[in-house]
Amino acid sequence: MAPRLWIMTTFSGANINPLHRQRVKGREIVVTEEPRLHLAWIHNRIFVKPLPRYLLSHAFWKTFLEEDSDQAGYSQSNLCKAATGFLRTYRYLIQHESDFHIAQQDHLRLIPKDIDWPSFCRFISELSHIEDTAVSKRYCYGELRLTRLNLYAPLLLRKFHFEQVHGQYGDFFERLYGPVLFAFATVSTILNSMQVALAADQLEASHWEAVWHVSRYFSIVSLVGAAIISSWFILLWLWIFLDEWIYTVRRKLGKKREVQSTPC
Template identity: 50%
Template sequence: MPAYPRASPFSQPHQLCPDLDGSGSPAATQHLPGHPTISLSDSDALSRFLRQELWAADLEAVASRLWILTTPSSASIHALHQQKVLGREIIVTEDPRLHLVWINNRIFIKPLPPYLLSYSFWMSTFPQSPLLTQQWHVRRAAIGFLRTYRYLIQHESDLLIAQQEHLRLVPVKLNWTDMSTFLADLETVEDGDASARYRYGELRLSRLNLYAPFLFGRLAYEHIPMQYGEYFARLYGPILFIFAMVTTILNGMQVALAADPGRQFSNYFLWKIFYWFGISTLLITVTVGSSLMALWFGMIANEWKFTLRNRHRAKG
């Protein structure tokens, strides 16, 4: 595992964004490709911007414990065409915390910014020494993030999906020949070159939220709003299955007791078990129903609390 990543994760002839090579307009070479308001000469602002865009602080802080959530493999990433086969909708996000995080039939993917495709950017912007700690960490995160596209785009069909109008995960001007050559360079990137978060692939949001109190010290990693119907629909299946099983058991008990009424009291112990099981089932049914109603009212109350708090802030 190398201690010092290469200056650039790809070779200059294979770069896909030559904007900083001096061949373009002077204005283009003075600003970050794809971000005309970010000046390359303002190192402090540039560092803050890159950290905001590439550093997933929450996940990096607990990366050593992410093995409890997913397979500890950076290659655990489905290609874009496989995401479609799995029935997942690709949701574009600019938040590095959500890159490759999925829930139900959705997966969040951060677009590949043009500046990470520039050889000159890697050579001139990121430090070549770990002495500059913060920038060095961001550099490793950038390498890890870039490598995820080696797995997301494995075929020309993946590239076409990435270039769809509603996604634009990569620049539309790229062709498959150039892209495949570029991605081939990333095959030599090792886990030691990337930040700790990118030694893992896709992460399930439901598990992140489940372990959020222990990992992040808050109730949820990321709250994804859902309609009431969608939320409760997820509970219907398990609840109906449990009630079907209990109903079957109760019917069996009823048949057993009714098969020979004259012997009901001779099997008093068995009769007592059946009786209290029936009473317990009734109480559990009432409790579950009441809990669902309380949950529904709680969700409404929480929305009103959020609305009134925002209204109070607006007035203040």
């Protein structure tokens, strides 16, 4: 899915909010051990994989990630790029001392407890010159919206979802309540307006002219109002959708121009 991620998010590896900004946005930081969920977010949660101690060891990199291939025949260059990209994400997640303290909280432990802030600063400064060519394609992007990953999973992964986060039937159907209630309210308003209009015609025959005018105009206003509100919501959704696509395509084209203009 990595080559198609530009469809779903900003084409930038720096598109990562530091930990304190995650809190400002009201997101709960959830620890995960699955690399594929690292920096995926949904509603008020974001999944973050802790930084393994072995990735902080120069000996580990020298021994396991700088060989030509491993015993299984998998390209070590791919492993090295994935590890480098994952490591680079912490350059953006922890930018301030407040982020560092959040990462070391007991219920998170995103980085080892025995590392101090000055040591981490010296380490993270060495990651400032890592380019996209040195990381795997996944880490050319930052945060990923899990709802979009699930939306595109049937097309790109031939799976019903990328990650199932709703374990109960109630959670699944709860997402449908809002659209269903909106559609039901709109249809009910239109039908009630039509009923008022038909009843008003009967009032005209009974010589209740004032009530007939009020009922007639109220039903027309209700019909027009329901149509305007429904159209506004549809146009608003289309505007947001198209605006995101235009921005995404511009970023994609901008990245291509940057690559083409970079001297070999």
